[in-house]
Amino acid sequence: VLFSTTIFSDTYSLAWMPLDEPDNIQPVTINGLIHEGQGEMTTLERLEGNRYLLGFNIDGCSWRYEGVLDEETMQLNLDYVLCGQGELANGVLEKLRYDKAGDRYAISFSTAVSPTQLYTLSGPNRDQLQRHTDETILGIPRHLLSTGEDASFTSYDGLRISARLYLPAAELGYTGPHPLVYYIHGGPQGQERPDFAWFSMPFIQFLTLNGFAVFVPNVRGSTGYGFNYMKQVVRDWGGADRLDHVHAMTEILPQDGRIDVNRAGVVGRSYGGYMTLTLAARHPELWSAAIDMFGPYNLVTFARRVPETWKPFIAMLVGDPETEQDFLLERSPYTYMENLACPMLVIQGQNDPRVIEQESRELVESLREMGKEVEYLVFPDEGHDVLKYENRIRVYNTMTDFFKEKL
Template identity: 40%
Template sequence: MSVTGRERAEATTGRYAFEQFFAVRRHQPGALAFSPDGRHVYVSTDISGQFNLWRIPVEGGWPDQLTLFEDRTVRMAAAHPQSDRIVFLADRDGNEFWQLFELDVRGGWPRQLTSREDVRYEMGAGAFSPDGRRIAYAGNQRTPTEVDVFVRELPDGEPRLVLSTGEYLVPVAWAPDGRRLTVVAFHANTDQDVYVLDLTDGSHRNVTPHEGEAVHFPERWLPDGSGFLVVSNRDREFSGLAIVRPDRPGVLEWIYTPEWDVENVELAPDGQVALVSVNEGGISRLRLVEVPSGRVVTEPPVPEGVLASVRFSPDGSHAALLLATPRRAAELYTLRLADGRVTRITSSMLGGIPEEALAAPELVTFPTFDGRQIPAWLYRPRGASPGAPAPVALSIHGGPEAQERPAYHPLYQYLLHRGIGILAPNIRGSTGYGISYQRLIHRDWGGGELRDIEAAARYLQSLPWVDRRRLAIFGGSFGGFATLSAVTRLPQYWAAAVDIVGPSNLVTFVRSVPPTWQRFMKRWVGDPDEDREMLLERSPITYVDQVRAPLLVIQGQNDPRVVKAESDQMVERLRALGRPVDYVVFEDEGHGFTRRANLQRAYRLTADFLERHLLPGR
């Protein structure tokens, strides 16, 4: 193996190499499950270089690889309640046409249950019926724009269409009697209903009727079948935890209503308590909450960070937690309920960098045009001072209805190590700060949030340790759109920019999204016909001639959300104008990077590009 000049220099000076920061294992939060005997945890991780299913002893130990995919990504998994079988979803090369598989984890090969590679199938963590004979899942196989619910007898039964309403439906959990299913109907990101489907006669009932918009997401049923838990923000700014009883439609029996969002909920098998994580300003706070009183029994001593997923073992003795901190990538922990002992059972950090050498962010706020204070995570590189000002890269998260949180980010840590600061704001439209703040992005892409980005640039310029002439901006998905908006409409601030799978033209973007998304686009972004002028006025492509900063564009060939044509048209226009633009297409990826090698290459390109323009001469 050859050693590059940079690696030799880094070894001599005591610097850490790029690869060390990226020597981490990643996990898929939806593929976390316990074996029926509670002795093992199933997880999808990229130990092999691609996301495959693995089995890990609950007290820690050597993991067993259960699938050997090279071109597929395991996204979601559900364990059989009595046997060593598991069903899971996987797609090919990031195309998001998730297919359903079954696997006997004692040995054997995954058996593909669906084979419509033009259809996206979905399921919940409770896909198996209580007796383990049936699975419930959803798919748009009947018509591309609608998602229906199916039930299938295992091992060889034919799928049976059990609910079709012309909406986007996904089954979530079986009732203990095995006769009923909760089904969530997605009307918008901020508006859902829950139907209870009776499989004996095919009838269904909306048990969360409401006026206006409200989030309703069902969790597990109570053991007696009288109702189920639901996370909702109806008539509230933040999401709380309630019980819904099918015989009292529209009534929420509130259990726990903190002044932050309830984000993860897992009901114990006996129904007496629930593990509830609350997103307090971006940090997950885990509590054991009594049901139905809402009394906080205890706060388990988990590391302070971001909790992505939580599952109870079948006997309720343990919980599995997938959690990341600013200085450690997501790890799998087990919590023993009897004594509160927390054990880390994975080792995701493989680069040999001590945690004290990594940076933790500072939570800051800065004012924006309408008087709001924008929250942000500020990472300051060591040595930056008024006498030695540092460049800073502004990182815009995707979504846009998502949140920048203090979890390990290898690119941030590498750039900080090289002397480049990071400001990662939660501009309007971000989740975690109340539903009113989240809704500000609806039908306002390229509007108020762009002014928040300008406020972020001005805030950075006000810091005495920041070099105001060396600011960059980067982001993926919506963050890519925001990056393109910033370099085209606020060109005076940037020395460089990196767009990863970002829309450039809102009219063509809205027309090209997956069929199941089309029903949401008018409420979310705009109608390509009725709102054409507004969408063009907000599109980066309209202002391409104003670009001054060199730009790197990264795109996945198979991206179904932001199709390659979005990047193509921006790059073609820039090249026609003679503007500096680098363009890299990943032929075997979609909306993001599932292969570890591709992730490293994409971020290596990003890091090299930013260093070249922010650290000239190094």
């Protein structure tokens, strides 16, 4: 049996297990990989006979290969790149299905500048790609959108951090260094990818259309880079993950002359909202504006208010609110919020079961009592997200207008 495993690699690799010797698991060598960067193996699928499909997530971008397994030498020899080059590059493979009868693939694929498109890929050399849809972004010419560029960096302790930078298209006519929006994903076990089908990418594109540079890091704790990378945020919210962001803002981004870090705003959703609050309160000198979307404000009250079925998980991931109050308060934005020095916008769904509305309301009330500049936007028909079309239009515009005014 050929299978993927973390026995030999933290980011997954292939192994072979003889059914008559199940304890004799052997590594399988992969030949023909051409991608660069860091990530992990995501897919192994047997097509027919000894032919296999192999997939990777490399710095958020999808790669798929087709190859032949040589059982004698324990090698998988890759013959074709199905996704990762040409038109199917720098994006996310939403779905891929193999049609055995027609010896072809059905593919759905999205990029930073394109909604999900449908394709077929066929031919003996897997070089006959045909697109069957032409989804567009409200008629906006693609050349005015930002494809993004790799902006991975080495953090304060030598760890490589995957990141992308989205800049306004030159054709838009913006001159001089661009004000910066620093975008932090949720999770923390999540990953921001160049995928227009995801909530954040339309917002990122809208920001670049309005002249902003948008920096999107996947700091330690993110998925897509192996178990060790992902586990580094467990019971360390606001620790090393925070320092990755600070290093980027103080040592990395100031070196890019296209960006004006003196006009920087920070925004994040859920855990990203927590980190937004943390960075704005603990490192106020870095920010001119901040937007918190349903982020935990006080980790003790947050952990006590999550659904009952979540409480054991939160105690393991973040900390126990009954036995570790001091630790959780030390890591809570609540403890440092008096240091906030920039205007803040707080966004919340009234029906949020994870970060309940009271959590954000207490934040807003506390800031107002301190005399801080804060705006509060509550969606009465949303939960732990902004999903309804009319609400998304409002929230994209509200956030962008806030950054335009403050930055």
